[in-house]
Amino acid sequence: MTDEIAKVAVVTGSARGIGRATAQRFLEDGWRVALLDIDGETLSHTETALGNSGEIMAVICDVAEPEQVQAAIDNVVERFGRIDALVNNAGTAVFKPLLDTKFEEWRRVLDVNLSGPFICSQACAPVMIKNGGGSIVNITSISGLRASTLRVAYGTSKAGLMHLTKQQAAELGEVGIRVNGVSPGPVDTAMAKAVHSAEIRADYHDAIPLNRYGLEREIADAVCFLCSDRASYITGQILAVDGGFDAVGIGLPTLRTDP
Numbered sequence: 001m002t003d004e005i006a007k008v009a010v011v012t013g014s015a016r017g018i019g020r021a022t023a024q025r026f027l028e029d030g031w032r033v034a035l036l037d038i039d040g041e042t043l044s045h046t047e048t049a050l051g052n053s054g055e056i057m058a059v060i061c062d063v064a065e066p067e068q069v070q071a072a073i074d075n076v077v078e079r080f081g082r083i084d085a086l087v088n089n090a091g092t093a094v095f096k097p098l099l100d101t102k103f104e105e106w107r108r109v110l111d112v113n114l115s116g117p118f119i120c121s122q123a124c125a126p127v128m129i130k131n132g133g134g135s136i137v138n139i140t141s142i143s144g145l146r147a148s149t150l151r152v153a154y155g156t157s158k159a160g161l162m163h164l165t166k167q168q169a170a171e172l173g174e175v176g177i178r179v180n181g182v183s184p185g186p187v188d189t190a191m192a193k194a195v196h197s198a199e200i201r202a203d204y205h206d207a208i209p210l211n212r213y214g215l216e217r218e219i220a221d222a223v224c225f226l227c228s229d230r231a232s233y234i235t236g237q238i239l240a241v242d243g244g245f246d247a248v249g250i251g252l253p254t255l256r257t258d259p
Helices: 017-028 040-050 066-080 103-130 152-175 190-195 198-207 216-227 252-257
Strands: 008-012 032-037 056-060 085-088 134-139 177-184 238-241
Touching (some): 008 017, 008 066, 017 040, 032 040, 040 056, 056 066, 066 103, 103 134, 103 177, 134 216, 177 216, 198 252, 216 238
Parallel strands (some): 085 134, 177 238
16 A cells, blocks of 8 residues: 555554554554554654554544644644544543542543543544545444443443433434444453452453453444444444443353353
8 A cells, every 4th residue: 555545544542452452553554643542652662663654643532622633633634635434432430339439530531531532533534535535433332332330431431421422423424424332341450450359350351252351452342343344334323342241231151151
């Protein structure tokens, strides 16, 4: 793929985890990638590790700040000349009981997880339109579909992001922009490893038909598919990449132990 026709993806929260895996996946498919993240030190390490200096650029950016986002997107357009895909992956979480969650914590989670995708989409969509369209993928979560303890702000933000996805799809389809969501289930990210105890991991295994955590690469594969021409007639959808977690209720441990 030549520089003249190489597509460009903007991936937020791409210094680590699912965002980094998604950036890597785009590069393997011949895309150029703009890495946006608030963590400048880790972002710099990631840019170096990906090893495609001519095909990537890194921009420090807080997605909850409209002026920072617009400046970042202006830099991307100046460097690459176009944007074909936006992956709204940047997110944050507070794991506290509902009554212990402070308003400032609630507001920050919604600012990043819900307002961030709105802001980034508003900045990228006009650039996409100039090139005839593009694709937006919002990284939601199974926590937006299924309530669980300690996630009042996170789960609510992701449920809102699912509806924002459908609103965006409804209005942007006629200008050639497809908008979909990917809802990861439990994934072996650094955050999950830090906050999921052995007991919690066992609970998840008991509730997942595939009986394991997902891999960052598996989420990235789904995202890149939705951004590709292979998904040209798919918009307004929320794809759960969760090993079947959202599809089942109780009883898997009993089923597995029955003779």
